Amino acid sequence: MEIRRDVFQAIADPTRREIIHLLSRQSLNLNAIADNFQVSRQAISLHIKILVECGLIVIRKQGRERYCEPHFEPLNQVADWVDQYKNFWEGRLDKIGLLLQEMQKKGQKGNKDN
């Protein structure tokens, strides 16, 4: 499936976030999803279309029903975004390590007897 939209855009909308929550518990058909919201079925249908385009929902046909199934792996992109903060600190702690090595070398130079 071609993902034509950005996952961050998908979760930016509160209704779409709520749809994701509902689906995290079980697959639901369109009507069952729409029943949870005040807005029109058309509006929900459009949100689902966006989530499908982002690869977060896959439609499974079962007889006459069309079930929305969650495929949340693309949300790992969000995890990666959060991970960059961890990378900042990894870099800083590396620098502290190098700094400590330098401090110790200087300490040894000036201080033979300790």
Next chain:
Amino acid sequence: MEKVVQVTRVYPATIAQVWATWTEPELIKRWWGPALFTCPQARIDFREGGVSLVAMQAPEQMGNVVFYSIWEYKKIIPQQRIELIQNLADSAGNKMKPVQLNMPADFPEDVLTVITFKDLGNGKTELTVTEHADFGQMSHFAQLGLEQSLDKMGSIW
């Protein structure tokens, strides 16, 4: 939902030496900031209730822009633990909201940062930095992504 970022290192150094890298301005300037960035300023007021102002400067290819952060020290147990709150700031040390600095709205504010120092013996010290940041919606969805990957291993809804 809170996201905890935690990194840890073991250094072949004494606690006193590692502690100094967090309290001495000239040492802080040597490591604060990502690779290629320099730290042109570290105005340190190391005491509970004190606020330090640190700067990181981007390299030329990123416009030499300077980003300021403030560290407000909440708790200090000498040679053991530092708890501080990080925020973005202006050059005068006033706290700024991320959007004022063109950061995304979900960029965390008031980041509680806990730094611990542990003597492992044999001249080794373990340093751990933990950031408690509320990444807003982001961390919750990151969690969902992870759970789904684990669920694929065979649970039935």
